[in-house]
Amino acid sequence: xxxxxxxxxxxxxxxxxxxxxxxxxxxxxxxxxxxxxxxxxxxxxxxxxxxxxxxxxxxxxxxxxxxxxxxxxxxxxxxxxxxxxxxxxxxxxxxxxxxxxxxxxxxxxxxxxxxxxxxxxxxxxxxxxxxxxxxxxxxxxxxx
Amino acid sequence: xxxxxxxxxxxxxxxxxxxxxxxxxxxxxxxxxxxxxxxxxxxxxxxxxxxxxxxxxxxxxxxxxxxxxxxxxxxxxxxxxxxxxxxxxxxxxxxxxxxxxxxxxxxxxxxxxxxxxxxxxxxxxxxxxxxxxxxxxxxxxxxxxxxxxxxxxxxxxxxxxxxxxxxxxxxxxxxxxxxxxxxxxxxxxxxxxxxxxxxxxxxxxxxxxxxxxxxxxxxxxxxxxxxxxxxxxxxxxxxxxxxxxxxxxxxxxxxxxxxxxxxxxxxxxxxxxxxxxxxxxxxxxxxxxxxxxxxxxxxxxxxxxxxxxxxxxxxxxxxxxxxxxxxxxxxxxxxxxxxxxxxxxxxxxxxxxxxxxxxxxxxxxxxxxxxxxxxxxxxxxxxxxxxxxxxxxxxxxxxxxxxxxxxxxxxxxxxxxxxxxxxxxxxxxxxxxxxxxxxxxxxxxxxxxxxxxxxxxxxxxxxxxxxxxxxxxxxxxxxxxxxxxxxxxxxxxxx
Numbered sequence: 001x002x003x004x005x006x007x008x009x010x011x012x013x014x015x016x017x018x019x020x021x022x023x024x025x026x027x028x029x030x031x032x033x034x035x036x037x038x039x040x041x042x043x044x045x046x047x048x049x050x051x052x053x054x055x056x057x058x059x060x061x062x063x064x065x066x067x068x069x070x071x072x073x074x075x076x077x078x079x080x081x082x083x084x085x086x087x088x089x090x091x092x093x094x095x096x097x098x099x100x101x102x103x104x105x106x107x108x109x110x111x112x113x114x115x116x117x118x119x120x121x122x123x124x125x126x127x128x129x130x131x132x133x134x135x136x137x138x139x140x141x142x143x144x
Numbered sequence: 145x146x147x148x149x150x151x152x153x154x155x156x157x158x159x160x161x162x163x164x165x166x167x168x169x170x171x172x173x174x175x176x177x178x179x180x181x182x183x184x185x186x187x188x189x190x191x192x193x194x195x196x197x198x199x200x201x202x203x204x205x206x207x208x209x210x211x212x213x214x215x216x217x218x219x220x221x222x223x224x225x226x227x228x229x230x231x232x233x234x235x236x237x238x239x240x241x242x243x244x245x246x247x248x249x250x251x252x253x254x255x256x257x258x259x260x261x262x263x264x265x266x267x268x269x270x271x272x273x274x275x276x277x278x279x280x281x282x283x284x285x286x287x288x289x290x291x292x293x294x295x296x297x298x299x300x301x302x303x304x305x306x307x308x309x310x311x312x313x314x315x316x317x318x319x320x321x322x323x324x325x326x327x328x329x330x331x332x333x334x335x336x337x338x339x340x341x342x343x344x345x346x347x348x349x350x351x352x353x354x355x356x357x358x359x360x361x362x363x364x365x366x367x368x369x370x371x372x373x374x375x376x377x378x379x380x381x382x383x384x385x386x387x388x389x390x391x392x393x394x395x396x397x398x399x400x401x402x403x404x405x406x407x408x409x410x411x412x413x414x415x416x417x418x419x420x421x422x423x424x425x426x427x428x429x430x431x432x433x434x435x436x437x438x439x440x441x442x443x444x445x446x447x448x449x450x451x452x453x454x455x456x457x458x459x460x461x462x463x464x465x466x467x468x469x470x471x472x473x474x475x476x477x478x479x480x481x482x483x484x485x486x487x488x489x490x491x492x493x494x495x496x497x498x499x500x501x502x503x504x505x506x507x508x509x510x511x512x513x514x515x516x517x518x519x520x521x522x523x524x525x526x527x528x529x530x531x532x533x534x535x536x537x538x539x540x541x542x543x544x545x546x547x548x549x550x551x552x553x554x555x556x557x558x559x560x561x562x563x564x565x566x567x568x569x570x571x572x573x574x575x576x577x578x579x580x581x582x583x584x585x586x587x588x589x590x591x592x593x594x595x596x597x598x599x600x601x602x603x604x605x606x607x608x609x610x611x612x613x614x615x616x617x618x619x620x621x622x623x624x625x626x627x628x629x630x631x632x633x634x635x636x637x638x639x
Contacts, residue, residue, distance in 0.1 A: 048234070049215040050241030057216075119219045123230040130234045 004064040005109035009116065012125055013108035016041065017101060031092035034104050038085050041108060041128045045115075048127050055082040061110040069103035071095045153356060156310060159197020159227070160190060162375030162492070166349065166364050167332070168357040174308055175355070176301040178275075178326055180317040181336035186347060186368050188218065189225065190336065191271045191312045192237075193372040196227045199236040203268030206238050206261055210246045212274045215239055227372045238265065242272070251296040258300070262307050269310050275326065276315035294325035301329045331355045336366065341521040346486060349375055365486035376488030378532075394505070394543050397435025397462070398428055400613025404589050404598040409570060411504075411543050413593070414534050416511075416565060418548040419574025423585055424606045425547035427461055428572075429507040431610045432545050434462040437469050442501035444542075445477045446494050448513025452477040455509075461610040476501055485517050487529035491536050498542055506537055510547040511564060527564060534567045569593040574604075578627050579620070586617060 005013075021033030046054045062083070066072045074094065075085040085107075092100045108128075115124045155170035164170040171177070171194070179187045192207065199205035209215045219239065222228050233239070240261055245253045262270060304311040313326060327333060333352040338345055347366040351359040362378040393408035402408040409415050409432075417425050433443045447455045455477055456466050469475035476497040480490050498506060508514060515526050522529055537544050548564070565571055571591040576583050585604055589597040601623045603614035620628035 046241070048239045048241060050209070050243040052243065053214055053216050053241065115216070118216050120223060120230055123219070123223070123233055126230070126233055126235070 004068070005106065005113045008121065009109040009112040010105065012112050012128075013105045016108060016129065017105055027092050027097045028089065030097045031089035031100070034092070034101060035086070035088035038088060038104060038108070041111070042085075044128055044130050045111075051082050057111060057114055058083050058085075060114050061107055064114075065103070065106045065110050069099075069106055071099050071103045072107060075100070075103070156198060158194050160193050160373050160375060162364070162377050163349075163373075165377045166351060166360045166375055167354060168359045171310060172331060172354075172356065174305050174310055175331040176304060176329065177310070177312045178330035178333045179312055179314045179336070180333060180352075182318075182338060183316055185336035185338050186366060186373055187314045187316075187336055188213070188273055189222065189368060190334075190373050191273065191314055192222050193225070193227045194312070195237055195269050195271065196229060196232060199232065199267075199269055201235045202266075204234075204236045204238055204265055205269035205271070206240055206265055206267045208240050208242045208258065208261075208270065208272045210242045210272065210274055215241055218273075224370070225372045226370055238267075251292060255296065255299060255303070259303060262304070262309065267309055269312070270304060271312040271314060273314040274316060275313035276317065294328075297325045297329045327353075332357075337363075339521060341519065346519050346521050365488040367489060376486065376492050378488055394432075395435050395439070396428070397431035397433075397438075398604075398611045398613065400602075400604075401428075401611075404600075404602060404613065405570070405592060406596045409543055409545075410592075410595060412538055412541060413569035414538060414544045414546065414567060415570040415572065416546050416548060416568040417572050417574070418550050419587070420550060420576065423574040423576065423587075424604075424611050425549070425574065426455075426458060426509055427606055427611050429509050429545050429547055430459040430461055430466075433459075433466075433475070433505060433507055434464040434610075436505040437464045437466075437474055438462075441505055442474045442503040443469075443476075443505040443507070444494060444497045444501065444503045445475070445507045445509065446490070446514075447477060447479055447509050448517045449510060450479075452479050461608070473501065476503070480514075480517055485519060486522050487518065487525075487533055490514070490517070491533050494533075495536065495540065498537070498540060504542055506542045506544045508533075508544065508546040510549060512549050527567075530564055531567050565591070570595075576626070577617075577623055579630075586623065587613075 016037050017034060020037045021030045024030055024033065042054060042058070045057065049057070062072060062076065071091060072085075074091045075087050077084045077086055085104075088100060088104070112121075112124050112128065115127070119127075153175075154173040155164075156173050157170050158164050158167070179191055181187050195205035195207060209218065219233075223230060242254065242257060245257045258270070258272075301311075313330070315326070317324065321327075330353065332354040335350045335352050336347065337350070338347045347368065348363040349366045350363050351361075360377050364378045365376040367374050367376070392411035393402070393406075394411055395402055395408045396405070417428055419425055429445075433445060436443045445455065450458075456470075459466050466475055466477070470477065478493055478497055480493060494506065494508075497503065511530070514530070515523060518526065518529065534544060534546075546568070568591065570589070570593065572587055573590050574585060574587045577586050578584070585606070586601045587604055588599075588601045598616075601617040601620070603617060605612050605614060617623055617628065619630055619632040621631050622628045
C-alpha cells in the first residue's frame with residue numbers, strides 16, 4: 001500500500017494530533033482531543049480560504065485517503081453546508097482510538113500535501129496551525 | 145495644539161517603487177483607498193505588495209477575500225512575487241474569507257464580521273478584495289440598495305478610520321461608474337488600466353483623487369515583474385527646473401570640432417548629431433564619452449539598436465577602454481530592450497544610471513532606435529516623450545548627445561527625420577557630398593543656442609582612432625545639393 005501523503009506531511013499531522021492528546025490513554029479523551037484538532041484545522045482553513053475552498057480541499061483529501069481508511073465514512077457528515085467530520089468521539093467508541101487516529105492522521109497529512117502542492121509547504125503549517133480563535137459571526141455558515 | 149501648516153497625516157511608504165512619488169509622498173495613514181480597474185490590471189498585486197511591505201505582527205494586515213478569485217488560487221499565484229514572504233502569513237498578513245457573509249446578502253453581517261476580525265487583530269492595514277462583489281450582490285438583492293449601499297460604505301470607512309486602519313477596497317469598476325457611492329467616500333482613488341495596441345500591452349496608473357495631497361497628474365506607466373509592480377512617474381520631480389552651468393564647455397573629443405562650436409558643447413546642453421548611415425554618428429558620440437572619461441567624468445550610454453557588447457566592440461576608437469571603465473564604475477552602457485517600453489521606463493533606467501554614477505555626460509544612440517523601442521501606443525507621442533526625456537536629463541545637470549539617422553535626399557537639407565530639433569540646444573548635421581568623383585563626409589554646426597559657432601561646412605575623416613575634422617569648404621558652392629562646385633579658395637582654417 002502506498003501512502004497517499006509525504007513523510008513530512010505525516011509528521012505535521014502526527015504532531016498536531018499527539019500534541020493535543022499527549023499522555024492520555026483514555027479513548028474518550030483521545031476522541032475529544034482528535035475532534036478538537038480537526039475542528040481547529042478545518043476552522044483555520046475555512047477562515048482563510050472560505051467554506052468552498054475548504055470543502056474542495058477536504059473532498060480531494062478524502063478521495064485519496066478513504067479507500068485505505070474506511071472508518072472515515074463514519075466520521076464524515078455531508079450536507080448543503082459542506083463536509084463535516086464531527087463524529088470523532090462516537091467513531092472512536094465504535095472502531096477504537098488507534099484506527100480513528102490513523103485515519104485522521106492520514107487525512108490531515110493528505111490535506112497538508114494537497115494544500116502544499118497549491119500554495120507551498122512553507123505556508124501550509126502556518127495556515128492550518130494558526131490561532132483558532134475566529135470571530136466568525138452566526139451568518140458565517142455552520143460551525144465545525 | 146498642532147502648529148498651522150504641520151500635517152497631522154503621517155506618510156506611509158507604499159513599498160511599491162515609484163508610487164510614493166506619484167501619490168505626493170506616500171499613502172496617507174488611516175486613509176480609505178479605492179483601487180479600481182479592469183481584471184488583470186494588477187490591483188490585487190499592488191495591494192498585497194503594500195501589505196507585505198508594511199505589515200508587522202503588532203500591526204498586521206488583514207486581506208479579506210470575497211466572491212471572485214478563490215483564495216487558494218490567489219495565494220498560489222501571488223506568492224510567485226518576491227515581495228510575498230510566506231513566513232509573514234499569518235503572523236503579519238492574514239487572509240480571511242468573507243464569502244459566506246457576502247453571500248448572505250446582509251450588509252450588517254459583512255460589517256459585523258469585518259469589525260470582529262479587526263477588533264481581534266488590531267491591524268494596521270485592511271483590504272477587501274473584491275469590494276465590488278459585495279456591493280453588486282447587495283444592489284441586486286435590494287431595491288433600496290443605493291441609499292443603503294452609500295450608508296454601508298460610509299459606515300465602513302468611518303469604522304476603519306476610527307480603528308486607525310489604512311484600508312484598500314479593490315474593485316473592478318469602469319469609467320462610467322464614477323457616481324458609485326464608494327467614489328465619494330474614498331480618500332484616494334487609484335485607477336489601474338491595461339491597454340493593448342497591436343502586439344504590445346501597456347499598464348498605466350492614474351491617481352483620480354487623493355485628499356489633502358498634491359499628486360502627480362497624468363497616466364503613469366506600470367510594469368509588473370517578479371518583484372511586483374513598479375510605477376514610473378510621468379513627470380520626474382527633477383524636471384521642474386533646469387540646472388545651468390554658465391560658461392562651462394565640454395570638449396567633444398573630436399579633434400577640431402570644439403573650435404567649430406565656440407570651444408565645445410556648453411555644459412548642460414542637448415546636442416543632436418544627425419546624418420545618414422555611415423557618417424560616423426556613433427563614433428562622434430563615443431569620442432564624446434571617451435573624452436569625458438579621460439577627464440575623470442562618469443558617463444552613461446543608452447543604446448537601442450545593438451547589444452552593449454556590440455557597442456563596446458564598435459566603440460574601440462580611443463585609448464580609453466570602455467570595458468575597463470564599466471568595471472571601474474565610471475561608465476554604464478544601458479541596453480533598453482526594444483518594442484514595449486514607455487518613455488518613463490527609459491527615463492527611469494537612464495536616470496538611475498546617471499545618479500548611480502554621478503554622470504555628467506549621456507549619449508542616446510539613437511533616436512531612431514529610441515522610437516522603435518517604444519511600445520506602439522507611446523510612439524504616437526514620440527516628440528512629447530522625447531521632450532520629457534530630455535527635460536528630465538538636463539534638469540539633473542547632464543550634457544546629452546543624441547544621434548539621429550536621416551536619409552540624404554538631394555537637394556533637400558534635412559536636420560532630422562523625427563522633427564525633434566526643437567528639443568535640442570545644438571545641432572550638427574553630417575552628410576555626404578561628391579567632390580572630384582569622391583564621396584566626402586562633411587558637417588556643419590547649424591545651431592548653437594546662445595553661442596557663436598562656425599557657419600562653414602567642414603570636411604572630416606573617420607580614422608581608426610575616430611573622427612578628425614578637416615578643412616573648411618568655404619570655397620565650394622552648392623554643398624547642400626550634394627554636388628558642390630569649387631569657385632574659390634578652400635582650407636581657410638577654423639575661425
